[in-house]
Amino acid sequence: MPEEPVPAPADPDARQRGRGALIGRVVLGVASVVAVYLLVQRVDFADLWQRLRDTDPVWLSVALLFSILPVVGSAAGFLAFSPGRIPFGQITLVQLATSFVNLITPASAGGLALNVRYLTRKDVPVAVAVAVVGLVQTMSVLVTAVAITLLLALSGRNMSDAPHVPWLAVAIVAGVVLAAALLLRFWPWGRALFVKHVVQPFREAGPELRHIVTSKKRLALAVVGHLAVTLGFVAVLAASLAAFDQSAPLILMAVVVIGGSAIAGTVPVPGGIGAAETALFLGLTAIQVDESAALSAALLFRVITFWIRVPIGWVALVVLRRQNAV
Template sequence: MTAASLPESLPRRVPVRKVLCLLPIALVVWVSLRHRSVLQEGFGQLRGAEWPWLAVAAAATCLTWVAAAFTRQGAVVERLPARRLLAAQFAAGAANHLLPTGLGAGAVNLRFMTVCGVPLPRASAALALYLLAESVSRVGLLAVLLLVFPDALRPGTLVPSDAVGPLLFAGAAAVCAVAAVLLLVRRVRTAVGSFLRTALGEARSVHVSPARAFALWGGALAFPVLQAAGLAAVGRALDVPVPPAHLAVAYLAATVAVALVPVPGGIGSVEAALIVTLVAAGSPAALATAAVLGYRIITVWLPLLPGALTLGALVRLRVI
């Protein structure tokens, strides 16, 4: 082999799939090292908790992957392989904590659906339908709980009154910017129109089948319910003096508030928002911090390495 031919042969020998298998594990190690102080404090808080309630929180966390699998299946007409779909949701959870919020899970599920034979435009439409159903269910559940428990959060503690104006202005500016792009850039307008037509067609096809519609909306509603139940269980384990329903309201309010923050898995932003909402619900700041750290240990950090290993295995097996 000559020196001239060496650079041409090297790229062919790079084990791309093996690198992709190991990449999630390397990212887990990197993220864990960056947040090692949070991990140490969180595990320290859990040592004095009531373990039966922690087991309930762990069970609720496991059921969230089942709920996600139901919702993903309900978003497409084709029948997806159930076991692989569930494994993909477990892996997507890990990917979602390693990439900006929503991108990791979206990429995993988009690849999974295309491997299962769903055309890319329809897979993208199914992904958008899933996000719509999950968002509507989460916001709707929060609205219902706030109507039933209007005193769950102390008014003015989440968004100061002097911050409402700037927030509304920022939201209006974002809407105007999107509208300007759609009006001025013909290619973007055409692409968006084509996607919307595909998405509407996919939504009509899904809702023709009662089983698919039930899986879509039932799973989308069960997902935030199970997440909120996990936080309520951790609160009981640590004797947080807040009713479980108020803890659920605090969780939903925090997750809705940080939904648009582009942080990997919401790490950092979710913790801060949860602590603020728990304090607004009436918890002492120390107990709120302990509950949030314990909850994130159970829902994020403990499944992170197994989820990364599952993601690597699915890549190696060409499931995604």
Template sequence: MLPLEDAPRSEAVPRPEVTRLLRTAPLLLPLLLIAAWLLIDRRSAYDGAALFVAADPWWLLAGVLFTGLGWVSAACVRQGAVPEPLPPGPLLASQFAAGAANHVLPASIGAHAVTLRFLQRQGVPLARATASLALYSLVRPVAKTFVLVAFVVASPGLLHLGDLVPDRRTLFLAAAAMALGLLTVALLVTFVRPLRGLVRTALTDVRLLHTRPCRILALWGGAAAAPLLQACVIFSVGAALGLSLSWTQVAFAFLAASTMAGAVPAPGGIGPVDAALVLALVAFGTTMGLATATVVGYRVLTVWVPLLPGALVLSELVRRKVL
């Protein structure tokens, strides 16, 4: 009888059923996440669907168009953040799929994970792909701040700034959170060696990208256009429901609300941004009910309508090994 350690080991061969399950799991995961989302937030989905019955369909169609242009702007920013040329069609499809993942996980983790996988599939090294995500995350809020300042400078009399500016306590908390975040980043870069290499890679790519006018236009132009397109979606939904505010007021309300509440790591910004946006619209003179209905309709167009198609595109990209 052979000793136990000398006994021949039989290699475990996975059964066909297990192999098939492992292959289909990435395709079914987005649909399972959507089902979980429906169970958690089914009231918003029901209320939003009810709004579309009485809304102006032409304004809603305009909102759908602006929603689609938002994915184009996201694709432009992603291209502007990497020196390598990316295929336009798969890039746009990946951003459409990333939108579905972004509304499931907080702080844009889902969208970044999809984009990181796409960039690696396109031959971008991991360090440079990760650096591009950091640049994307930095450029978006900076560009939004520039657009917000431009609104304040261009229309100082039209915008009721006194009703929207937060109090001193809120400003202090925001400043403290920003300082703590910068200190944390500085400490990590100082003491974590891989992060120092990542920062060097990012700075090298930033210098290279800003020597190419087409990359500058894609990066900063796409980042500046993104919040304006979101504001166009909100204005279109509001016009479909009878909102009487001007586009400038709606755009500034969205910029102020998303800037103040965007630091909260909610999935796709849903929750804090919605509450701040409702209050901003009310501050401009609309009713609470109409402001709430506008925000719910905006979420229906930007989250619920594209969620299932985005999940299907995500599954197809995984199946085709684009992701």
């Protein structure tokens, strides 16, 4: 009698991938519901529609066009420090997806985690992926600090006008780092895990990381990318003011954009909702912009640079999930 075929054993990796895909779809669905809820709760659509009706359609189109520049600049800045070959179009989708993720996480934590996740899906060790994202953020802070110093000097303002350092947040971060260092020093099992998952991957990827941070072309691309982000936001704010027949010196608007972003980043609320709009409004009124126009321009700026990106970011995240990129 012929023997019956023995069924092939189940592939544990395939089962794990299926479970991960199911969890990813559930998380994406929950995040979508939360995002819609926050959007409905936070935005006064009647007031927003009334203000948008008063805008100049030409300048509104210009603002929308300039809003592409920060996305491209952010992707270029990330690409500059990424190891290996990464498609520019795909990393641009990741930067768009961070707008949706940041809506449901405080202080852009979701966007940072998404970038780390993307690199790990490209077979980059977790420790190296975290280091790359850290390099991107460090370069962004350095470029922004130099830019705001030069802008304040050119505008004739005192350095006291610059955003103050959030010393409480710095102290909390320093305390966490110190506690982690003490834990690794006196806990053998934790030290072994640290060596296995952090030190060893860094040793293996050391030459590639050194090449990244010493490459003049990569550093130049990073600087240009981060400058493009800042200039794009300034251009959007200038066009938003022009849409309400208002204007201000570009240098002062750059200070408002950078300072407002720094202030909103220190407030632990999802997407900087409320804090960003308030910081922009106060900054514009401080440079002698009419209060009504300042409020309208601040809301229009946030709609173009954040709220419009939320549904686009959701679509980008869905596409990346289907590509198994995150």
